[in-house]
Amino acid sequence: MDSILVRGGGELHGEIPIAGAKNACLTLMPATLLSDEPLTLTNAPRLSDIATMTTLLQSLGAEVSSMQQGQVLALSSHDIHNRRADYDIVRKMRASILVLGPLLARFGEAVVSLPGGCAIGARPVDLHLRALEALGAELELRDGYVHAKAVGGLKGGTIDFPLVSVGATENALMAATLARGTTVMNNAAREPEIVDLAQCLRRMGAQIDGEGTSTITIQGVDTLNGATHAVVTDRIELGTYMLAPAFCGGEVECIGGRIDLVGAFCEKLDAAGISVTETPRGLKVARKNGRIRAVDIETEPFPGFPTDLQAQMMALLCTADGTSVLEEKIFENRFMHAPELIRMGADIDVHGGHATVRGVEKLKGARVMATDLRASVSLILAGLAAEGETVVSRVYHLDRGYERVEQKLGACGAHIERIKG
Ligand code: EPZ
Numbered sequence: 001m002d003s004i005l006v007r008g009g010g011e012l013h014g015e016i017p018i019a020g021a022k023n024a025c026l027t028l029m030p031a032t033l034l035s036d037e038p039l040t041l042t043n044a045p046r047l048s049d050i051a052t053m054t055t056l057l058q059s060l061g062a063e064v065s066s067m068q069q070g071q072v073l074a075l076s077s078h079d080i081h082n083r084r085a086d087y088d089i090v091r092k093m094r095a096s097i098l099v100l101g102p103l104l105a106r107f108g109e110a111v112v113s114l115p116g117g118c119a120i121g122a123r124p125v126d127l128h129l130r131a132l133e134a135l136g137a138e139l140e141l142r143d144g145y146v147h148a149k150a151v152g153g154l155k156g157g158t159i160d161f162p163l164v165s166v167g168a169t170e171n172a173l174m175a176a177t178l179a180r181g182t183t184v185m186n187n188a189a190r191e192p193e194i195v196d197l198a199q200c201l202r203r204m205g206a207q208i209d210g211e212g213t214s215t216i217t218i219q220g221v222d223t224l225n226g227a228t229h230a231v232v233t234d235r236i237e238l239g240t241y242m243l244a245p246a247f248c249g250g251e252v253e254c255i256g257g258r259i260d261l262v263g264a265f266c267e268k269l270d271a272a273g274i275s276v277t278e279t280p281r282g283l284k285v286a287r288k289n290g291r292i293r294a295v296d297i298e299t300e301p302f303p304g305f306p307t308d309l310q311a312q313m314m315a316l317l318c319t320a321d322g323t324s325v326l327e328e329k330i331f332e333n334r335f336m337h338a339p340e341l342i343r344m345g346a347d348i349d350v351h352g353g354h355a356t357v358r359g360v361e362k363l364k365g366a367r368v369m370a371t372d373l374r375a376s377v378s379l380i381l382a383g384l385a386a387e388g389e390t391v392v393s394r395v396y397h398l399d400r401g402y403e404r405v406e407q408k409l410g411a412c413g414a415h416i417e418r419i420k421g
Helices: 022-028 030-034 048-060 094-107 126-133 166-176 192-203 235-248 263-272 307-317 337-343 373-385 396-401 405-410
Strands: 003-007 012-017 039-042 063-067 072-076 109-113 138-142 145-149 158-160 182-186 207-209 215-219 227-230 250-255 274-279 282-287 323-327 347-351 354-358 367-369 389-393 415-419
Touching: 003 373, 012 235, 012 405, 022 030, 022 039, 022 048, 022 094, 022 166, 022 192, 022 235, 030 048, 030 094, 030 166, 030 192, 048 063, 048 072, 048 094, 048 396, 094 109, 094 126, 094 145, 094 166, 126 138, 126 166, 166 182, 166 192, 166 215, 192 207, 192 227, 235 250, 235 263, 235 274, 235 282, 235 307, 235 373, 263 274, 263 307, 307 323, 307 337, 307 354, 307 373, 337 347, 337 367, 337 373, 373 389, 373 396, 373 405, 373 415, 405 415
Parallel strands: 012 250, 039 227, 158 182, 367 389
Antiparallel strands: 003 389, 003 415, 039 072, 063 072, 109 145, 138 145, 182 215, 207 215, 250 282, 274 282, 323 354, 347 354
């Protein structure tokens, strides 16, 4: 297993290109199952999760080829001979559950392994299943698989989500595009990745209104066509790199960054003493004079502060002037980066969903371990400002969601290298 070594110190200056959104691409790719015509995705990120989704779709019979070093994905589902998504692939990546809605909508049947939990929480899929049942699906859980049928096809209906779920909104949205009649989704997720999916489905001929709000209305159609769609910018990669100069000083321009994707996040950056300026090519970020100020964070569904940027913000606040309180309201176990940051000298108390971070002058480099995707990058950021060397192990977590971290940060002056393990 590879590790990443970071030597602290030295400012960052330069440009960081922001890739297409992993969490948009992982729902856009299964949309190919809704049509027998080709779907082309441009601005696709080059990540191991995308490779896993490719393998899953190919196991169903879809053709997926990547061009231009992986930035263009050509997908085609005219020959789906297998409607069973096997545990061996699904267990590697929870987003695999997103083939369920499209398979059911187009073929009236699907057998999809339950994804199982992951490091940050149990992450059930009950909301996905209830939403599909509201569209007339008959579901049975057996042997760790969801056995789904829609005899005579799905029918439009009303879906009232008891809590906001990105994945369940995506599964139901895709399924509803081919359901007979009208579907109304209440308390739907409002994430930019949902908006991006709706825009792609509309290009394929779907009739959708209200994406980006809590109420989405879909008029079912008989078939969907092919389309070409550019994956939206990754707001989590964007937010991650916007924080980098705040750790060790300097100024970085995030190319492709859009302020509308990171609104609530930027409010907290401003409060912490970080300046963000819109430029013709993206967002320029620098630490204002003096030390970062402590701020309180509460993670919420979009447009609130994103849970996927909580670990990175905690790492920054470890050396802030003052005490910060972070409340993680989306996942039940998303502070696993805290013990690793404490190994670097941070002063953090975790009680359930609350973490209290008392700022210290400086962190010290140490050997630390990545536990999940976002925790891994928070440790790398912490290493940028720490005294001495930090070695982050198990960076396969990192490679799931961040392409070429060492190149992107290294190009701005960071002392960072990958150690093959
Ligand atoms: C998506 O996960 C993202 N993943 C996550 O990003 C992100 O953290 C999350 O949304 C929240 O924004 C992808 O898009 C591939 P949810 P998802 O359904 O859809 C509970 C990353 O680092 N819930 O919005 O799985 C769930 O346990 C990843 O890129 C149910 O109870 O998240 C959680 O507490 C991590 N039942 C809350 O809802 C369900 O059926 C929100 O989960 C579904 C979810």
